[in-house]
Amino acid sequence: MSGDVDFECRQIAELLGDYLEGSLPRHQAELLEWHIEGCRPCVAFVNTYKGTINAAKKLQEVEIPSELKSRLIAF
Numbered sequence: 001m002s003g004d005v006d007f008e009c010r011q012i013a014e015l016l017g018d019y020l021e022g023s024l025p026r027h028q029a030e031l032l033e034w035h036i037e038g039c040r041p042c043v044a045f046v047n048t049y050k051g052t053i054n055a056a057k058k059l060q061e062v063e064i065p066s067e068l069k070s071r072l073i074a075f
Contacts, residue, residue, distance in 0.1 A: 009035075012042045016049055
């Protein structure tokens with residue numbers, strides 16, 4: 001990717017994690033936002049991505065049974 005080249009959907013998928021974490025450089029973040037505003041498939045992708053993150057945050061840690069843990073380590 002170089003300079004002011006328009007973002008493509010593929011690039012959105014690659015950079016979305018950094019964007020949501022706030023670690024994407026401002027210029028790239030602005031290009032990403034501009035692309036998303038005009039791209040329905042990317043809006044759907046972003047919403048699904050955010051939903052997945054939110055769902056994962058709600059997961060509870062579960063203790064792994066010792067027998068399963070031993071089998072996994074042996075694997």
